[in-house]
Amino acid sequence: xxxxxxxxxxxxxxxxxxxxxxxxxxxxxxxxxxxxxxxxxxxxxxxxxxxxxxxxxxxxxxxxxxxxxxxxxxxxxxxxxxxxxxxxxxxxxxxxxxxxxxxxxxxxxxxx
Amino acid sequence: xxxxxxxxxxxxxxxxxxxxxxxxxxxxxxxxxxxxxxxxxxxxxxxxxxxxxxxxxxxxxxxxxxxxxxxxxxxxxxxxxxxxxxxxxxxxxxxxxxxxxxxxxxxxxxxxxx
Numbered sequence: 694x695x696x697x698x699x700x701x702x703x704x705x706x707x708x709x710x711x712x713x714x715x716x717x718x719x720x721x722x723x724x725x726x727x728x729x730x731x732x733x734x735x736x737x738x739x740x741x742x743x744x745x746x747x748x749x750x751x752x753x754x755x756x757x758x759x760x761x762x763x764x765x766x767x768x769x770x771x772x773x774x775x776x777x778x779x780x781x782x783x784x785x786x787x788x789x790x791x792x793x794x795x796x797x798x799x800x801x802x803x804x805x
Numbered sequence: 806x807x808x809x810x811x812x813x814x815x816x817x818x819x820x821x822x823x824x825x826x827x828x829x830x831x832x833x834x835x836x837x838x839x840x841x842x843x844x845x846x847x848x849x850x851x852x853x854x855x856x857x858x859x860x861x862x863x864x865x866x867x868x869x870x871x872x873x874x875x876x877x878x879x880x881x882x883x884x885x886x887x888x889x890x891x892x893x894x895x896x897x898x899x900x901x902x903x904x905x906x907x908x909x910x911x912x913x914x915x916x917x918x919x
Contacts (some may be wrong), residue, residue, distance in 0.1 A: 727907065736807065736895050736910030737848070792861060792897075793836045793908065795848035803845065 695721045705802045712770040714799045716783035719764060723785040727793060728757060728768045740768070741779075770801075778803045808832065809911035811896050817917045821834075823884040826914045830898030837879040838899075838908060839871055843892040849869055854879055886918045 706712045718726075724745040729737035743750045743757045743766075750757050756769040766783050780800050784793035808831035818824055828836050838852040840862075850863035854873035865871075868886075873879040881892060893915050897908040 696844060701864075729910075732824075734912075736897075736912050738807070739907045784848075786837070792850045792853045792863065794850065795840075797847035 699703065703800045705804060706773050707774060708773060708803055709805050712768075712773045712777070712782075712801060712803075714768045714770075714781050714801065715762070716766040716768075716796055717764060718766065718783075718785050720760075720785065720794075721764065722725075725786040726757070726759060727764050727775055727784045727786075728766075728797075729756075729782045729784060730777075730779045731782065733797070737782060773801075773803050775803050775805070777801060807909040809909050810912050811894075811911035813914060814912065815915050815917075817919060818841050818886060820886055820888060820918055822886050822914065822918075824886065826881040826894050826896075826916075827885070828879045828881070828896030828898075828911060830896070831909055834898035834900050834909070835877065836876070836899045836901060836908075838897040838915055838916060839865075839879070839881050840895040840897065841892050842895060842913070848895070850904075851881070855882060869894065879892070883916070887919050891916055891918045 727742040728740040731737045732741050739759050741752045748759050754771045758767045768788050780798040782795050782798045784795045810829040812827045835856045837854045846916045851865040852871045853861040857873050868884050871881045893913045895913045897910045899906050899908040
């Protein structure tokens with residue numbers, strides 16, 4: 694069936710560098726996307742969302758880019774910090790009333 | 806703290822048993838979602854309730870059921886448990902009827918079936 698998937702299962706970056714986490718989706722009807730961060734032992738935490746009528750949205754140190762042509766979503770984290778180490782999930786919703794469909798996650802490891 | 810409360814935090818039970826997981830959504834949130842997270846499957850959507858009514862079902866087994874009560878808390882019932890049911894079970898809540906809004910997750914219930 695339709696799915697959301699992540700390009701890389703793990704990503705290691707040095708503290709202070711920028712991180713880019715990628716996500717591909719296959720459902721062209723998806724019109725809402727969210728990035729979640731999950732730290733060990735905790736539930737997923739909202740980072741940023743974007744609707745399909747936008748191609749970029751910025752938050753505090755984070756930017757989400759949406760390329761609907763190639764069905765690709767990315768999360769950019771500026772000046773990555775040790776506290777950013779976590780698993781990052783992209784999730785989509787088609788607006789049909791169903792809940793979010795999550796990808797499998799990318800583990801981000803920030804090294805000093 | 807997301808405002809979503811799940812109990813218990815940990816649960817160990819034997820195969821064939823039945824357990825009930827409980828979720829209290831954020832104040833004012835009408836939607837409750839249940840997800841299962843296992844190592845090899847990631848976060849899988851199970852079921853969605855809105856204001857007491859079932860709205861959508863995902864990959865939920867027939868052995869599993871849920872309900873949302875008038876006070877909006879929800880329970881997920883897992884019966885005839887199997888080893889493969891061991892996972893983290895998350896509840897999330899949002900104010901909206903559909904999924905196009907931020908959902909807040911609880912800390913999860915870790916179920917271990919032995």
